[in-house]
Amino acid sequence: MPTLLILMIVGAAAFFFFSSARGAAERAAEIGRDACHAAGVQWLDESVHAIGMRLRRNDDGWLGIERSFRFEYSDDGQNRRIGRVVLQGQRLVGFSGPSRAAQAVVQAFPLQ
Numbered sequence: 001m002p003t004l005l006i007l008m009i010v011g012a013a014a015f016f017f018f019s020s021a022r023g024a025a026e027r028a029a030e031i032g033r034d035a036c037h038a039a040g041v042q043w044l045d046e047s048v049h050a051i052g053m054r055l056r057r058n059d060d061g062w063l064g065i066e067r068s069f070r071f072e073y074s075d076d077g078q079n080r081r082i083g084r085v086v087l088q089g090q091r092l093v094g095f096s097g098p099s100r101a102a103q104a105v106v107q108a109f110p111l112q
Contacts, residue, residue, distance in 0.1 A: 019068070020089075028085040031092060035083065036073045039098030040099060046074040056088060061099065064088055071106035073098055 028048045036043035052068035066088045072080050075098070083097030 005030050006102075011052070020065070021050070023090065024067045024087050025069065028067075028071075028087055031085050031095070032071035032073075032083060034093070035097050036071075039075075041098045042074045042077060044074055048051070048085065051084075058088065060065065066093065068094075071097070 005103045025048060029046075032048055033043050033046070048069040048071045050067060051070045054066050055063050056066040058064045066086060069087070071083045071085065073083055075081055081098075084094070085092065085097075086094030
């Protein structure tokens with residue numbers, strides 16, 4: 001019986017981790033897409049790629065997961081440039097990408 005309980009706890013933790021990772025990736029894609037649209041550049045591949053994850057303290061002092069995502073865009077249709085979105089939970093904490101969009105992204109999704 002204790003083995004089943006441990007298995008259920010591990011399964012629930014894995015589901016929670018996968019669900020939060022998927023939600024963060026969708027949020028990063030939304031931010032990257034909106035930034036490219038605001039800058040008038042082409043968002044390539046219409047996707048983001050997870051490039052890092054680490055533990056970081058939230059503003060309230062609790063440990064949280066910070067995830068970094070990479071996306072690609074083109075300003076002339078011939079080149080590929082790399083942008084980056086950093087999220088802590090669902091909150092945007094870092095952005096680099098199309099320079100014309102940086103101000104719009106900061107206004108739409110304030111960095112904290």
